[in-house]
Amino acid sequence: MWSFRQWRRTRILARLAIEPALWQRVLDSLPILDGLCLDETERLRDRSLLFLHAKRLTALPGVELELADRLRLAAQAQLPLLNLGDLDWYQGFHEIVIYPDDFHSPQKHRDSAGVVHEWDGEHSGEAWLQGPVILAWPGVKDSGGWDGYNLVIHELAHKLDMLNGDANGLPPLHRDMRIGSWATVMQGAYDSLNAILDADPDAHTAIDPYAAESPGEFFAVLSEAFIERPEIVRAGSQLSIITYGTMVYVCEAAAKSLGLDAEIIDVRSLVPLDTDTICSSVRRTGRCLIAHEATRFSGFGAELSATIQEECFWDLEAPIQRVAGWDTPYPHAFEWEYFPGPQRVAIGLKAVMEAA
Numbered sequence: 607m608w609s610f611r612q613w614r615r616t617r618i619l620a621r622l623a624i625e626p627a628l629w630q631r632v633l634d635s636l637p638i639l640d641g642l643c644l645d646e647t648e649r650l651r652d653r654s655l656l657f658l659h660a661k662r663l664t665a666l667p668g669v670e671l672e673l674a675d676r677l678r679l680a681a682q683a684q685l686p687l688l689n690l691g692d693l694d695w696y697q698g699f700h701e702i703v704i705y706p707d708d709f710h711s712p713q714k715h716r717d718s719a720g721v722v723h724e725w726d727g728e729h730s731g732e733a734w735l736q737g738p739v740i741l742a743w744p745g746v747k748d749s750g751g752w753d754g755y756n757l758v759i760h761e762l763a764h765k766l767d768m769l770n771g772d773a774n775g776l777p778p779l780h781r782d783m784r785i786g787s788w789a790t791v792m793q794g795a796y797d798s799l800n801a802i803l804d805a806d807p808d809a810h811t812a813i814d815p816y817a818a819e820s821p822g823e824f825f826a827v828l829s830e831a832f833i834e835r836p837e838i839v840r841a842g843s844q845l846s847i848i849t850y851g852t853m854v855y856v857c858e859a860a861a862k863s864l865g866l867d868a869e870i871i872d873v874r875s876l877v878p879l880d881t882d883t884i885c886s887s888v889r890r891t892g893r894c895l896i897a898h899e900a901t902r903f904s905g906f907g908a909e910l911s912a913t914i915q916e917e918c919f920w921d922l923e924a925p926i927q928r929v930a931g932w933d934t935p936y937p938h939a940f941e942w943e944y945f946p947g948p949q950r951v952a953i954g955l956k957a958v959m960e961a962a
């Protein structure tokens with residue numbers, strides 16, 4: 607069926623077409639796009655071009671924006687929406703203003719006793735209910751790696767949150783999602799982050815502690831982490847489960863069946879290995895279980911275990927446990943006996959939790 611919207615889109619894209627080499631440069635400069643397939647990168651390119659057509663990017667003196675910079679920004683803005691259909695999610699604002707550096711802006715907060723606090727805060731970005739998005743150039747340049755910080759995604763998450771009113775951590779939900787369930791999960795996680803920081807303001811937290819500022823900031827920080835820290839499948843405090851592949855789901859089920867607040871890390875890549883994420887988790891929880899389908903003897907878990915022991919020895923409260931396949935050739939007839947299923951993982955989890 608002929609669609610005016612599609613026709614218009616095709617015409618705009620034909621007019622805005624860019625050199626494939628330029629788009630490749632943009633892709634190469636943003637590690638967070640590494641996992642996209644060709645179809646996805648092509649859709650992202652088209653959406654980025656349409657985004658730049660619809661929004662004005664204003665660079666204040668001191669910032670030089672080349673087309674590659676604009677495309678980098680647009681690609682990060684569009685990445686969270688890539689599979690959300692063609693709706694105009696970024697409606698209600700027309701301009702992104704890029705400041706040359708972090709900036710001061712007046713802040714106001716009413717505390718639970720009703721006292722209004724006012725101060726001048728330093729910011730890297732801002733998104734107002736009605737009005738442009740403001741981004742500081744150093745933060746834009748630093749965004750796009752696998753470190754969990756992304757100024758572009760953060761400020762635009764506020765804009766998504768504001769589609770149904772104030773930035774309060776409740777954006778419009780998918781049709782099959784219930785507001786009550788969202789509120790319960792988000793409030794519980796927000797409260798537990800605040801409890802950790804109230805007990806120790808310097809505590810190592812799984813996400814940027816700035817998330818504890820307000821439910822709106824919590825949603826924006828989680829949006830950054832959701833895109834940039836996919837290896838943390840589940841944040842938790844009692845122990846760290848380091849695993850990959852199908853075992854991620856097996857471990858999730860096993861920890862849930864025991865009622866454990868486990869932090870589950872999907873290693874995703876063995877080389878390079880993200881030791882920072884693994885070790886910062888183990889340092890926080892003090893307990894660690896490694897699970898994989900391969901044999902225990904000379905399996906990759908041995909390498910993980912050695913690395914964790916070298917880096918986190920003084921933080922460990924229990925010996926590292928490994929749950930793995932049996933040390934035999936792969937048995938085609940007894941696959942499910944060989945496979946380290948939820949019961950074997952649960953035994954390992956109990957062992958690591960019960961050790962002194």
Ligand SMILES: [Zn+2]
Nearest residue numbers: 760764823826
């Ligand atoms: Zn924010």
